[in-house]
Amino acid sequence: MGGAEALWHSMGIANMTWGQLLMMLVGCLLIYLAVAKKFEPLLLLPIGFGAILSNIPEAGIAEAGGLLYYVYSAGIETGIFPLLIFMGVGALTDFSALIAMPSTLFLGAAAQFGIFATLLGALTLNFIPGFNFSLADASAIAIIGGADGPTAIFLASRLAPDLLGAIAVAAYSYMALVPIIQPPIMRLLTTEKERNIVMSQLRPVSRLEKILFPFTVLLLCILFLPSAAPLIGMLMFGNILKEVGVVDRLSRAAQNEIINIVTIFLGLAVGSKLSADKFLTLDTLGILALGAVAFCIGTAAGVLMGKVMCKLTGGKVNPLIGAAGVSAVPMAARVVNKVGLESNHHNFLLMHAMGPNVAGVIGSAVAAGVLLALVGH
Amino acid sequence: MGGAEALWHSMGIANMTWGQLLMMLVGCLLIYLAVAKKFEPLLLLPIGFGAILSNIPEAGIAEAGGLLYYVYSAGIETGIFPLLIFMGVGALTDFSALIAMPSTLFLGAAAQFGIFATLLGALTLNFIPGFNFSLADASAIAIIGGADGPTAIFLASRLAPDLLGAIAVAAYSYMALVPIIQPPIMRLLTTEKERNIVMSQLRPVSRLEKILFPFTVLLLCILFLPSAAPLIGMLMFGNILKEVGVVDRLSRAAQNEIINIVTIFLGLAVGSKLSADKFLTLDTLGILALGAVAFCIGTAAGVLMGKVMCKLTGGKVNPLIGAAGVSAVPMAARVVNKVGLESNHHNFLLMHAMGPNVAGVIGSAVAAGVLLALVGH
Amino acid sequence: MGGAEALWHSMGIANMTWGQLLMMLVGCLLIYLAVAKKFEPLLLLPIGFGAILSNIPEAGIAEAGGLLYYVYSAGIETGIFPLLIFMGVGALTDFSALIAMPSTLFLGAAAQFGIFATLLGALTLNFIPGFNFSLADASAIAIIGGADGPTAIFLASRLAPDLLGAIAVAAYSYMALVPIIQPPIMRLLTTEKERNIVMSQLRPVSRLEKILFPFTVLLLCILFLPSAAPLIGMLMFGNILKEVGVVDRLSRAAQNEIINIVTIFLGLAVGSKLSADKFLTLDTLGILALGAVAFCIGTAAGVLMGKVMCKLTGGKVNPLIGAAGVSAVPMAARVVNKVGLESNHHNFLLMHAMGPNVAGVIGSAVAAGVLLALVGH
Amino acid sequence: MQVSNLLIEGVNLMLLGMGSVFIFLTVLVLAMSGVSYLAKTLFKDDPREKLASEMTLSPSANEGDEIIAVISAAISRYRAK
Amino acid sequence: MQVSNLLIEGVNLMLLGMGSVFIFLTVLVLAMSGVSYLAKTLFKDDPREKLASEMTLSPSANEGDEIIAVISAAISRYRAK
Amino acid sequence: MQVSNLLIEGVNLMLLGMGSVFIFLTVLVLAMSGVSYLAKTLFKDDPREKLASEMTLSPSANEGDEIIAVISAAISRYRAK
């Protein structure tokens, strides 16, 4: 009976490598974090499951002809999925807080220091034998500091596809860890008095301003940084669909059907890059370490810029909101609110933190554009 | 610092051509018309935004490897998007008015004269130096007179892909201008007495008739005009999903998710054809001029046929409803209703105008089929 | 006037073959069954319409460059559509009944005997001149006995693409005929006393068990049958999305948008394989005959295993629920409930039948995995 | 091709085209009348009632909801015992 | 291949197939029982309560709604001052 | 390339990058202030009222609903006669 033998040879237990087993455990860990700890479950759950599926021996789900291979080729390699996510994010985001207080853009700018510090960090790692990051690799890794998943995936798919799995996992994991990483840094760099600052209520924003805002951002992007136009263009397209109020059908499609469907497949496809040979390398350890550093530096840079703005405005700006400049919408803004409430039980900083928070999204897209323009062939 | 120079050379202000700038302004104009004037916003907004995105210098969003390139290749070049829109339109359309009064099909037939008059017009333009429309080009341009966006895009993608941008923009723009173009023609060609005619209430239509209708249309299409079968087939498939009442899940998907998602991408992809070198040509001016003429002739032909039917029925048909035969659902039917109310404040022609209105959709699909059969290689 | 002649030569009545006409009538029959008899309308209606569209002469809708050609290539040839349906089914299925009573898995196992008996039957048909089924063909045909449409389409697309149309039609038709095929067999093989057995209420199942269940199934699939991993993996992924309760957005997308959209296109694409030259063959007759036999044997095997379990448990299991082991969710479970109510008006077996019913889905996916592992290249 | 030749082709196309459209839609008018007549004579019931019954019927197409309803009913009867 | 040889292969496949299906599902029965036992001993709370708490928990997964609620609360408190 | 050279390139990239980000966002701050000023001077109405009117306006974008409403109205007037 050759059949029984053939069946045995097709079994997972007869073919599994240690690497595959380890990666499936990594997948399970991501799912556990997503479900039990609610760490970015919308992304980490599909990524974790994709990691399991793509490491099943003999099944070939992530190899040519398999489901995840098709999804990755069509959605990630082309850059389509992150751009559609950006359209959805634009259609879900209310930029009012930023429009009411444009100066918070400086906080969003400062927090991008995390990106460029990480870039240097990645290059410095090359002194350690075993690391060999090119400028393109280092740029793709650095964008983790932008705390924005789709931007990281888009840039990695362009500059360092081999590192995409590790970069995406690092980006989403640290975004999920924002409530743990940020508060100590925020407390360390601010005084009790600063954290107590109550900010004045934001002015109301007219509908016209809301409609003109995406066009303003897009215009500057066209004039000064076309390499960021795919990302910023789709973000602003989604926001226009939302704000004009005459295409509700399309706005709803961008906010729901499209972003939900794409999120499932984006997650699975990213997970399919968590193969043992690509992920279980020294590079991944370096990327995970750099990612943590990037978030800390970004947070610190945001808070320090907040202190500068506090000084310049004669104490009208609570420096805590600078921490929201790293992006990680809306988690970082909520963390700011929570840390603010610890010092003053009546001080709700959420609305003020939303400004730097969405500014951080624009800031990291701009940083991605600069890196693409200078490093992308 | 070569980087700063490289960055400068990547900037839009250093690379923009006049043509790109102009096309972006055209895109802004389309968006303005969509938002401020509510001219077919579901299509003109994405088309306008697509025009802006695809003319950003150095960004390459509509070039090989860019988002809009992929969307255009997958959705328009293949003809898939217009066919899916037709499925959605079928699932959204109630053919009751037409079933109750089949003779209104003649109005839908007459209004297609706009198509064939435009065909002659396009060929006549060749006498002017600079114009050089082939028979295929002229046919694709002519279909603008059908006042049906998806049909125009489908035919243009088959017969004259280079003109697709201009044709689609002309088709949707004039569809949006129906409330301005039609009323003067309608008033000119009818007497006050004719406009005053009150039509008898439409008979109720049984569910069985509604179910059999799409099959009847499809059968005739199969027998006599298979080249129109993709368009009419998908239109009737959508309508069957709606009418049978046992596949509500699928009907809802066709009416909402699919048509909304496809509309966004269809619009962006059409916009991606508004590149300076393809759009800023003498051809486009010719197409825009011919489109306006086509609508006028189609409207006139419909109204004149309405007058014939009025005579033949001894004054039971209000000739105004002939104007709805151009398609442009449901705008043209509403225009008829409005013009009718001007003459008689209690004369609601909307339901009666819906008959020729949906007949116009079938009529222009039939005309497209004839053109495909005779001109398409 | 060569145009009129060209038009005539393009007409359907001038080109139609008897085969095409017959296949269109088959399409109409499927639609009739779907609409008037409510036989699996969600699938049979699109399949029937796809059959009509793809047999229209000269239209080429299912040939290279046509809509259904693209849909088939992208969705069925790649195996993507059945896998997405499985994801949706997983997100719609509540496995509680199975978790509460794992022993019903044996009923789901026994009913798969229909598959392997059909395999032998298909090979035996080769004794009749004109039949020439390979082992791969026979395996693809056999899976009809699994009473699970997506599994049948997935396996057929892998093992016998030429027979896919006939296999899919047979699978869905017999699934629709379950209320007619099963009851006589169930009554024949059970005594009145057995049919009267009232089963004890199922124990409640904790949320944790529901979350761990899909991982348990997937783990065994990975260890022992990786060739079933695409099917079982996507089924369990969908179920995890549903059960974890932290990704409701994704769960809703899998349960609604994705499965509805895919169902439309899956149906149309399967219908596109109902071309005269592929379908109007002796093979199809053989497949239809074998399919009927497969369902009868599967039902009988399930009921007989039910009787064994009844004996072993001292009369605690009503053998009728064994019939639900063929899959055909949720139709077979409802048939069990109905036949049970005939004997005892207060005996609701629906919940108990849901156990073997969903076990049947897993069982036929396992059988498909075995066939793929042993017969697939 | 010369413009004048093109124009002749165009006129040809116009006549054929408008002719086809009118013939097609005329045949459709006839076919629809025939179908309506058939529908009326074969099924003489009031179409309005038909429509009403359809409304109450159609929700049953949503299998998911139905099965949930059936299961809920089954459970509640169990509990009621 | 001859039909008789094919049939022998078929019988072989049948035995292997049914055997695999039964073995797989038997192992699954055992595994599920083990998992259920584990779940019960490790977490001894009433599963019904668990289910109820899940119902109230799950909506919080909808981040969009949550943030809107938080913002609304924040605004209303501001105004209440 | 040597690591030290890479690092020099990296520092270069950092300066250019942070510079670009700050310049871009500074220009954006200026542009937004200009746009807000324009929006306020050109349209001096209360933005809150604007928001309210938007809420009542936007549903009309849903063409499907509108046409249904119009048709329903037309039918009911017919019947009322």
Ligand code: NA
């Ligand atoms: Na950022």
Ligand code: NA
């Ligand atoms: Na028309």
Ligand code: NA
């Ligand atoms: Na089964």
